[in-house]
Amino acid sequence: MCTDNVLTGTSVDGMTTSIPLDRRLAVDGGRPYRPPETPWPRWPVPAPNAERNLSAVLHGGRWAISSPAYGDTALFERRFAADFARYVGTRHCVPVDHGSSALVVALESLGLGFGDAVLVPALTWTASATAALRAGLVPVLVDVDLDTGCVGPEDLDLSVEPRAVVAVHWASNMADIPALDAVTAPHGISVVEDCAQAHGATWQGRQAGSFGRLGCFSFQHGKVLSCGEGGAVVTDDDTLAPVLQELRADSRRYRSRATPPGELDLEESAGVQGANFCMSEFSAAVACAQLAALDEQHDVRNRNYALLTELVADLDEVRLLQPAPAQTRTSIYEGTIIFDELPAAMDNGAVATALTAELGRRFYVTDEPLHRSRLLQPWTKPLLAPLAERFTAIHRDRSYPKTEWLAAHTVQTHHSTFLGGERDMHDIAGAISKICAR
Numbered sequence: 001m002c003t004d005n006v007l008t009g010t011s012v013d014g015m016t017t018s019i020p021l022d023r024r025l026a027v028d029g030g031r032p033y034r035p036p037e038t039p040w041p042r043w044p045v046p047a048p049n050a051e052r053n054l055s056a057v058l059h060g061g062r063w064a065i066s067s068p069a070y071g072d073t074a075l076f077e078r079r080f081a082a083d084f085a086r087y088v089g090t091r092h093c094v095p096v097d098h099g100s101s102a103l104v105v106a107l108e109s110l111g112l113g114f115g116d117a118v119l120v121p122a123l124t125w126t127a128s129a130t131a132a133l134r135a136g137l138v139p140v141l142v143d144v145d146l147d148t149g150c151v152g153p154e155d156l157d158l159s160v161e162p163r164a165v166v167a168v169h170w171a172s173n174m175a176d177i178p179a180l181d182a183v184t185a186p187h188g189i190s191v192v193e194d195c196a197q198a199h200g201a202t203w204q205g206r207q208a209g210s211f212g213r214l215g216c217f218s219f220q221h222g223k224v225l226s227c228g229e230g231g232a233v234v235t236d237d238d239t240l241a242p243v244l245q246e247l248r249a250d251s252r253r254y255r256s257r258a259t260p261p262g263e264l265d266l267e268e269s270a271g272v273q274g275a276n277f278c279m280s281e282f283s284a285a286v287a288c289a290q291l292a293a294l295d296e297q298h299d300v301r302n303r304n305y306a307l308l309t310e311l312v313a314d315l316d317e318v319r320l321l322q323p324a325p326a327q328t329r330t331s332i333y334e335g336t337i338i339f340d341e342l343p344a345a346m347d348n349g350a351v352a353t354a355l356t357a358e359l360g361r362r363f364y365v366t367d368e369p370l371h372r373s374r375l376l377q378p379w380t381k382p383l384l385a386p387l388a389e390r391f392t393a394i395h396r397d398r399s400y401p402k403t404e405w406l407a408a409h410t411v412q413t414h415h416s417t418f419l420g421g422e423r424d425m426h427d428i429a430g431a432i433s434k435i436c437a438r
């Protein structure tokens with residue numbers, strides 16, 4: 001019941017409670033902590049040269065890497081491959097159309113047997129696992145480290161005789177790839193880094209993607225480096241690089257010599273069965289421009305994240321997800337707030353809804369862990385039937401307590417929330433305390 005000054009109600013234990021009106025949560029009809037008209041940063045932010053690059057493609061006569069050579073128009077895809085390989089610090093980069101495709105061709109390039117097991121953390125987007133199925137492999141879900149949210153060496157299940165691990169760098173944290181390597185290398189197990197949430201993150205000064213045998217990136221709309229839809233595989237392996245090129249361009253690679261006028265840059269090298277996973281020239285043009293703006297955006301986000309970490313330090317029940325000490329730069333894909341103790345009578349979904357209402361910015365819970373995700377359903381595709389059978393049998397008696405704890409105690413917000421100023425961080429901290437004080 002609501003009177004002029006107080007909200008009166010009955011609590012879960014049957015007691016009558018009265019709350020002064022100005023402390024009522026916005027979800028309960030109170031005044032939002034942040035005035036609704038206060039704007040938040042928008043995403044994506046077009047980089048200074050994006051428009052110029054797009055126009056160059058539009059009028060340049062080459063809209064795909066399978067376009068015939070036209071005058072002296074160079075392909076943006078090749079330029080992006082060189083720029084991104086330099087950025088990550090690897091010898092090779094093969095751009096593709098999606099991050100999922102990057103994982104598919106990366107796993108295919110390893111030449112594993114049909115039905116071989118690939119370890120995949122349960123706490124990730126469904127594509128980390130469906131890519132394994134698309135490559136003819138069985139994803140075996142494993143738990144994650146409670147501190148980082150990423151698969152750790154103690155989570156690896158060698159009993160299923162895995163041939164690869166998809167090590168996902170989650171939210172804003174890097175997995176400890178050297179530690180994973182120490183366990184997997186003696187068994188000939190390849191580590192594939194899933195860097196869809198970690199562009200530009202560093203571990204002891206070295207970039208995500210440069211540690212594993214292969215590193216896979218997504219440039220989908222919401223990613224910190226975006227061109228709408230896109231992806232890339234990076235590697236230092238000179239034998240895998242040409243295989244990756246063929247897998248993504250219908251068994252064709254780039255010519256080793258200059259392209260004659262009117263011919264394609266691609267030649268039919270035909271070493272392995274490929275498919276078309278090529279990045280469009282429009283996407284590549286945008287990706288080239290956005291890459292130049294990435295580090296500056298990292299600095300802004302990381303400064304704000306550090307400030308918010310400080311601002312919530314006095315709240316015993318709340319903290320922000322922090323990287324392992326060896327991680328030297330964070331790439332915040334999703335800012336992750338951990339509620340060690342959830343506010344009374346609220347689960348993290350209710351907290352996310354309450355924060356959204358207080359701040360006028362979307363806060364949400366993480367994607368459903370894969371062991372109970374409705375999106376991971378290989379039994380619905382006849383082609384995957386033999387893999388689905390093994391997938392179902394393997395997962396019958398598994399549990400993921402650390403993944404479940406993180407899924408139940410975290411609330412996330414998109415990285416662009418951290419692209420504004422200090423005021424935004426003070427508002428988030430204030431809204432968190434208001435909800436905790438309820």
Ligand SMILES: Cc1ncc(COP(=O)(O)O)c(C=O)c1O
Binds near residue numbers: 101220231
């Ligand atoms: C961890 C992870 N892996 C893979 C992907 C797939 O990338 P894409 O959407 O570009 O196919 C995503 C996308 O959200 C992701 O977060």
